[in-house]
Amino acid sequence: MNRAEQETFQLTAELAEAYEAWFVPGFFAQWAPHLLDGAGVAAGQRVLDVGCGTGIVARTAAERVGSTGTVAGVDLNEAMLAVARRVAPELQWRQGDAGALPFDPASFDVVLSQMAMMFFPEPAAALREMRRVVRPGGTVGVLVPGSLATNPPYELFVDVVTRNAGEEARRLVTSYFALGDLDGLTGLLTDAGLDVTATGSPVGEFRYDSIDQLVGVELDSTPLGGRLEPGVREAILADCQNALAGYLTSTGEVLFPFESRLVIATK
Ligand SMILES: C[S@@+](CC[C@H](N)C(=O)[O-])C[C@H]1O[C@@H](n2cnc3c(N)ncnc32)[C@H](O)[C@@H]1O
DSSP states (O other), X not given: OOHHHHHHOOOOHHHHHHIIXXXXXXXXXXXXXXXXXXXXXXXXXXXXXXXXXXOHXXXXXXXXXXXXXXXXXXXXXXXXXXXXXXXXXXXXXXXOBTTBOSSOTTOEEEEEEESOGGGSSOHHHHHXXXXXXXXXXXXXXXXXXXXXXXXXXXXXHHHHHHHXXXXXXHHHHHGGGTTOOHHHHHHHHHHTTOEEEEEEOOEEEEEXXXXXXXXXXXXXXXXGGGTOOTTXXXXXXXXXXXXXXXXXXXXXXXXXXXXXXXXXXXX
């Protein structure tokens, strides 16, 4: 969650379970192979997943490092970590802030962060921490959503929300895309003292059962869902039925392409 969301949005155990049951298979799991391939995660390595959520990157890394490697995940949110512990109790899960990682210097061969850095209050501080806890010669890899301009269906959705609910609403629904400029993201890693070795813009997809579901999920995964004036949700839904009609499949599902940014660096 970003700083604005932390003020008002308590992620409950129920929401964390829904994240693991729906968002992980439907969206987040597809990115982990891009990140792990990019970082060259291999047998025997010590890997850290920062902003691990319910742990999809850590679990996928564990399959690669095998019994001779170790995997840890760190997240601010206890509800997410509780699900991570339930699903993979054999891995190491720690509560902590990306800006002050609870690990000694040079503890890991690889430090990764997937779809989380745009929510950290200070991404630069988090990258300095990731550099601190990786060993000299080790690898840091981050993956975040691309910019809004490279994700046209979301741009349409954001325009609908702004038209109906105003600029503050726009700020809440655009926080996901805040680090999507590849040059800016690469510069953040360089400024943290890392040597960038590879960048990419992998394209995946986001699938919803219907436009109704899309609007509900997108509004309710931010504090906006609870703040809308009467009638605004219905107006957003009606607008989206038109604006997003081009992304409906023949079975009535909504299928969005989704572009991300990947940066790999060494210490
Ligand atoms: C969209 S989820 C992504 C989770 C996971 N990496 C994945 O790919 O499924 C973003 C995560 O970042 C975590 N987060 C936000 N701010 C954080 C911070 N300052 N330190 C650590 N984790 C943070 C949230 O609690 C949340 O679990």
